[in-house]
Amino acid sequence: MAKKFILILGGARSGKSTFAQTLAGMLGKKVLFIASGEPLDKEMALRIEEHKRTRPKDWRTLEIATKVGQRLQGQIKDADVVLLDCLTLLVSNLILSPSLYHSDGAQRPKNPEEIKSAKAEKQVMDEMEDLIDCIDKHECNFIVVSNEVGLGLVPDNKLGRVYRDLLGKANQLLARHASEVYFMFSGIPVKIKG
Secondary structure, eight states: OSSSSSEEHHHHHEEEEHHHHHHHHHSOOEEEEEOOOOSSSSSHHHHEEEEEEESSTEEEEEOOOSHHHHHHTTOOOOSSEEEEEEEHHHHHHTTTTTTTTTTOOOOOOOOOGGOOOHHHHHHHHHHHHHHHHHHHOOSEEEEEEOOOOTTOOSSSSSSHEEEEEEEEHHHHHHHHOOEEEEEETEEEEEEEEE
């Protein structure tokens, strides 16, 4: 069982990653950073590079886009802290996974509006259960960063609504399991659990 499992929620640019990195540094010297973002376009590649520059150089980094819980097995080693940044992109990676649209899983969907909601939900919930199982098996601290996307307008398309709903369900599941939950407002962490 993890020493601590901390979930950090908030809107875009609310200070989640900065706060998570500060907490990680306070909880231990050996930090394993899990990056879930994929550089699918130039702008995202620049964002990823900026995130890399803000992390301490002595932290170990793994880039894992899906199956985080499974792929972490055997990778944690002597880490004091595992920091996953972020669940938001992990869920996006899952619902845009070619396997939800093409039987051969060869490429990203041409029309994501054809998303199969039930299959996407199963994939996301299976991923969350694997992540929780991984957290429960290890004695280090875990920090997970995720966006709260349910406070805005209802998306005008099916993919957006499915994404919002599944990220909300994933956040709820992890919040129930977490020992501490923070919500970020303009760079200010507010503890809402623990």
